[in-house]
Amino acid sequence: MKNEQLLELFSRTKEPIAIFGSPELHIGFVNEAMLRLWNKEEGALNKPLAQLFPNGFAGLSINDLEQCWQSGQNRLFAAVATHGLKNQNYESLNYDFFCQVLIDEDGETRALICSATEAPANAANNSMLNQGQDDVVVRNLRKQLEYSRYREKQMVMAAPFGMTILKGRDLIVELANAAMLSIWGRSEEQVLGKKLMDVFPELDGQPFPIMLNEIFQKGKPLAVREIAVDIAGSDGSSKRLFVDFTYDPIFDEAGKVDAVMATVVDITETVESRKQLEQHEIQLQEYNEELAAINEEQEAANEELLMANRELALTQQLLGSSNNRLIESEGRMRSVIYQAPVGMCVLRGPEHTIEMANEAILKIWGRNEMDVLNKPHHTARPELKGQPVYGWLDNVYSTGIRKVNREFRVMLRDGEGLREAFVNSIYQPLLDAEGTVNGILVIIEDITTAVRERHSAARTQDMFNLAIDAAELATFYYDPLTNLFSGNDLLKTWFGLKPIEQIDLSLATAVIDPLDRDRVISAIEQVLQTGSSGKYETEYTIINPRTGIPRVVRAKGQAYFDLTGKALSLNGTLQDITERKREEERKDDFIAMASHELKTPLTSMSAYIQLVRKRALKEDNSFVASALEKAEQQAAKMATMINGFLNVSRLESGKIYIERTVFDLATLFQEVKQDYAALSAHHEIFFPQVPHLHLHADREKIGQVMGNLISNAVKYSPSGSKVEISCEVKETEVEVGIKDNGMGIMEEDQQHIFERYYRVKGRQMSDIGGFGVGLYLCSEIIQAHGGRISVSSELGKGSTFSFALKHH
Numbered sequence: 004m005k006n007e008q009l010l011e012l013f014s015r016t017k018e019p020i021a022i023f024g025s026p027e028l029h030i031g032f033v034n035e036a037m038l039r040l041w042n043k044e045e046g047a048l049n050k051p052l053a054q055l056f057p058n059g060f061a062g063l064s065i066n067d068l069e070q071c072w073q074s075g076q077n078r079l080f081a082a083v084a085t086h087g088l089k090n091q092n093y094e095s096l097n098y099d100f101f102c103q104v105l106i107d108e109d110g111e112t113r114a115l116i117c118s119a120t121e122a123p124a125n126a127a128n129n130s131m132l133n134q135g136q137d138d139v140v141v142r143n144l145r146k147q148l149e150y151s152r153y154r155e156k157q158m159v160m161a162a163p164f165g166m167t168i169l170k171g172r173d174l175i176v177e178l179a180n181a182a183m184l185s186i187w188g189r190s191e192e193q194v195l196g197k198k199l200m201d202v203f204p205e206l207d208g209q210p211f212p213i214m215l216n217e218i219f220q221k222g223k224p225l226a227v228r229e230i231a232v233d234i235a236g237s238d239g240s241s242k243r244l245f246v247d248f249t250y251d252p253i254f255d256e257a258g259k260v261d262a263v264m265a266t267v268v269d270i271t272e273t274v275e276s277r278k279q280l281e282q283h284e285i286q287l288q289e290y291n292e293e294l295a296a297i298n299e300e301q302e303a304a305n306e307e308l309l310m311a312n313r314e315l316a317l318t319q320q321l322l323g324s325s326n327n328r329l330i331e332s333e334g335r336m337r338s339v340i341y342q343a344p345v346g347m348c349v350l351r352g353p354e355h356t357i358e359m360a361n362e363a364i365l366k367i368w369g370r371n372e373m374d375v376l377n378k379p380h381h382t383a384r385p386e387l388k389g390q391p392v393y394g395w396l397d398n399v400y401s402t403g404i405r406k407v408n409r410e411f412r413v414m415l416r417d418g419e420g421l422r423e424a425f426v427n428s429i430y431q432p433l434l435d436a437e438g439t440v441n442g443i444l445v446i447i448e449d450i451t452t453a454v455r456e457r458h459s460a461a462r463t464q465d466m467f468n469l470a471i472d473a474a475e476l477a478t479f480y481y482d483p484l485t486n487l488f489s490g491n492d493l494l495k496t497w498f499g500l501k502p503i504e505q506i507d508l509s510l511a512t513a514v515i516d517p518l519d520r521d522r523v524i525s526a527i528e529q530v531l532q533t534g535s536s537g538k539y540e541t542e543y544t545i546i547n548p549r550t551g552i553p554r555v556v557r558a559k560g561q562a563y564f565d566l567t568g569k570a571l572s573l574n575g576t577l578q579d580i581t582e583r584k585r586e587e588e589r590k591d592d593f594i595a596m597a598s599h600e601l602k603t604p605l606t607s608m609s610a611y612i613q614l615v616r617k618r619a620l621k622e623d624n625s626f627v628a629s630a631l632e633k634a635e636q637q638a639a640k641m642a643t644m645i646n647g648f649l650n651v652s653r654l655e656s657g658k659i660y661i662e663r664t665v666f667d668l669a670t671l672f673q674e675v676k677q678d679y680a681a682l683s684a685h686h687e688i689f690f691p692q693v694p695h696l697h698l699h700a701d702r703e704k705i706g707q708v709m710g711n712l713i714s715n716a717v718k719y720s721p722s723g724s725k726v727e728i729s730c731e732v733k734e735t736e737v738e739v740g741i742k743d744n745g746m747g748i749m750e751e752d753q754q755h756i757f758e759r760y761y762r763v764k765g766r767q768m769s770d771i772g773g774f775g776v777g778l779y780l781c782s783e784i785i786q787a788h789g790g791r792i793s794v795s796s797e798l799g800k801g802s803t804f805s806f807a808l809k810h811h
Contacts, residue, residue: 018161019098019119026072028052028065031114040085040098040119063100071102072112075224077251077264078102096121103266106226106249113226120161165246165267168253172219174199174212177262186244186269188236205235218250219260225250229274245274346447349433355380355396355443367426367449369416386416396443399430403440406430410454425454477577479560481508483531483570494577497556499549516553519543523558530560533568537561539575555581661787666702668737668810669693672730675709679717686717687725696732698810700788705808708781712741712804715777720745720801732810736790740805748796756794757782781806 010032013020019040024031029051038047047055053065063080071078080100098119105114159166165183167176176194184190187203194202199212206212209232214225226249235241247268255261337359340347346364350357357375365371368384375383381393390413395406408428414421426447433442477494481487487505495502498514515523523543530539539560546553560575616631672693679688698705709728716726720743729740748756752763759779785792785806796802 013163016161016163021117023052023068023072023115023117025051026069026112028068028072028115030055037119068102068115068117071104072115075104075106075110075112077104077224104224104249104251105266106224107228110226118161159264162266165265165269167265167267168262169199169215169265170262172216174215174263176202183265183267186246186267187234188242193237203234205233205241209233214250215263218252218263222252222254222260224252229270243271244269245271346445346449348445349442350380350396350445351442353400355400357383358442364445364447367415367424367447369418369422384416386414386421390414395430399432399443400440403432403434405432410450424449424451426450475579477556477579479558479573479575479577481527481573483573490577497545497547497554497577497579499547514545514548516544516546527573530562531570531573533564533570535562537563539573542580553581554579555584661701661704661784663699664702665697665699668696668698668730671702671706671709672728675706675713678710679713685722686720687723688713688717689725689727691728691730693730694732696737696810698737698808700808701784704784705788708784708806709739709741711777711781712806715804716741716743716745716802719743735809736807737810738805738807740803742801742803744801747798747800748794748802749798753794753796757792778804 013022013032014034016034017036019037020032020034021030021037022032023029029049030047031049033041033047038044041047041055043055052068056065059065059067063083067078067080078101080102083098083100085096085098098121100117100119103116103118104112105116107113159168159178160180162180163182165180165186167179167183169175170177175196175198177196179187179191179194184194187194189202199215200206210230211232214227218225226247228247229245230248231243231245233241233243247270249266251264251266252260253262253264340349340359341361343361344363346361346367348357348360348364356377356379358377360368360372360375365375368375370383380396381387387393392413395408398404399406406429408426411426411428413424413426415424416422426449428448429444429446431444431446432440433444435441475493477490477497479488479490479494481489486508488508488511489505490498492502494500498511500506500510500514512520512524520543523541526539526541529535530537539558539562542555542557544553544555556577557580558575558577560573562573563571565571612631612634616628619627619631672690676688676690713726713728720726724744727740727742729742731738731740748763755761756763757778759776761779782792785808788808790806790808792804792806794802794804
């Protein structure tokens with residue numbers, strides 16, 4: 004029994020127990036029962052007893068206990084009067100204290116175990132005798148001795164470790180506690196009152212009878228650690244135990260050894276664990292030595308192979324020798340097979356009996372070792388019936404020719420069913436010393452996932468190609484490192500290129516219309532720069548060098564970069580928008596013609612309205628004057644709309660010009676403010692204080708942009724809301740912003756808001772007129788000035804349109 008287990012038993016026992024671990028009686032262990040008897044706290048641990056009880060405790064002197072330690076003899080202190088807690092009351096109590104000395108193999112005291120048992124109430128009175136009456140004293144002393152032996156027996160029976168009392172030189176078992184009976188494997192009826200050698204004849208020839216005889220001769224205690232004892236069971240079986248034990252003499256009234264108290268601790272489990280550890284260390288050493296031998300043999304084999312390369316004449320002889328070595332080292336190769344990351348197994352004989360199989364191949368097979376080892380392959384794997392594997396194995400075994408399969412489709416076991424799998428496999432014949440095939444090494448790699456992913460990618464590519472073909476899109480790929488450009492057949496047809504895989508980019512850009520070529524090359528260079536968003540989108544015309552037919556295309560692509568920001572490729576598509584451009588041109592021509600035709604009668608109508616309105620004012624006809632004022636406003640809106648269409652038409656035809664002059668921005672803001680003062684009745688329009696700043700730009704068109712953005716802010720925000728104009732002068736540019744609190748613009752619409760004829764769709768837009776040309780015109784004017792225009796908006800909260808221009 005281990006020390007920790009003994010202390011656990013001592014902790015749980017109800018009798019007070021303390022263990023002293025040094026000649027100074029340092030307290031190494033004390034249970035709760037003894038602490039209550041001492042009326043002390045747990046802080047007593049590791050302190051000398053004299054520090055807690057300078058005058059002794061419970062009627063015992065420190066000197067008595069020190070003598071027990073020094074003499075190495077057990078002592079019983081009977082009916083000692085003391086005070087302690089009982090039933091939560093502090094009372095006078097009588098206790099028997101039994102001090103058991105533990106001796107080590109050198110005969111030195113190792114520990115002193117002191118236990119206490121409450122004595123009967125009249126036990127103390129038995130010691131209070133008339134010292135003058137000798138016969139009474141003798142009788143009382145005998146009674147005390149009898150009582151002491153009674154208490155001693157009680158202590159033995161209560162001990163948590165094995166204890167027994169052997170009476171006389173015949174070693175009659177007088178008393179044995181439960182722990183001792185458990186060690187012996189006997190019951191009380193089988194041992195009590197019987198000679199030890201009669202109960203355990205197998206002890207004859209073992210050292211214990213001799214040791215016990217020496218106790219009777221010398222009267223000195225004996226302690227032995229870790230000794231083996233062979234004990235026969237009551238059923239005839241035999242077992243070997245390892246024990247620590249002490250033999251303590253018990254003296255009679257005449258001072259002669261009358262009996263021996265044996266204390267036995269079963270340490271079999273500890274000894275066997277230690278021996279197993281020692282055996283494991285020996286085995287590990289043997290394994291290390293074997294591994295060193297294997298390494299030496301491997302090095303020797305490598306040297307032989309090197310010599311074989313140098314001496315071609317001896318190649319066949321050395322290969323035969325190496326083959327023999329491999330056969331002799333087959334056991335050592337098992338570790339290689341079992342640790343391989345791919346599936347490997349060895350089949351032996353014409354029945355292809357499975358000799359070994361590693362975890363990887365068992366996983367592929369859907370089997371475990373018990374299912375397959377030492378069984379013919381066709382028996383262990385019946386799921387392969389009707390598949391070519393059986394035939395391949397037979398052919399390799401009969402011909403000695405290796406079989407290699409790439410991406411072989413096979414049905415494998417999966418639970419109770421089958422699964423489709425794809426594998427790479429090698430069937431390698433194994434030869435004996437005479438060069439005869441005696442087995443096959445099978446190597447399998449499961450590539451099912453990779454094959455399925457490739458098939459899936461191929462299907463995806465096929466679908467993509469179908470989509471590309473259905474949409475009549477040309478695809479392109481450009482590698483900036485090699486300057487090579489390639490595309491699908493449709494792209495090469497448009498560019499009039501030869502059906503080669505890749506060409507230099509300059510050959511492709513040479514087909515672009517000269518008016519667009521530099522712009523396209525610049526766009527490609529910008530999108531490939533480090534820090535670019537990578538988005539590429541532009542429109543240009545290509546002229547087929549073979550047919551001379553022009554084709555307008557829209558290019559969209561994405562550049563990809565490595566971790567350092569260096570461009571790796573530019574991929575994208577081209578869409579033929581020639582017909583759409585023609586339709587737009589026809590629409591633009593019609594709008595330009597219609598706008599021009601409408602402008603002349605509208606101008607005349609506006610003049611007549613103004614003339615009639617003036618006469619109505621003179622005649623003080625307020626109703627007619629008011630109606631004519633509204634008609635004049637509607638005519639002005641129509642004129643603005645017609646001018647917008649004309650400007651778009653001129654912009655597309657290249658007839659709109661930017662006439663730059665130097666003007667004061669503050670003056671322009673003041674004029675715009677006056678123009679839109681009439682709108683203040685329905686909206687609060689706030690203009691900022693603008694510093695005097697000179698711009699070199701087209702004053703009329705910049706005013707037109709500001710007016711268009713303010714008109715939109717008023718149009719798309721509720722009556723009575725605020726419209727705020729801002730102006731921020733920066734180091735090299737000035738930024739103007741128009742913010743409203745209107746309906747806002749969805750994010751997907753913001754990307755197209757500056758495109759021609761684009762209008763946001765929705766229920767709120769149905770009652771607001773417009774043709775989608777105002778913002779397009781603003782964007783074109785600002786970009787023609789080399790500036791930038793943008794929008795930020797949140798649906799339901801309003802929008803902010805901003806444009807920035809360079810200043811001097």
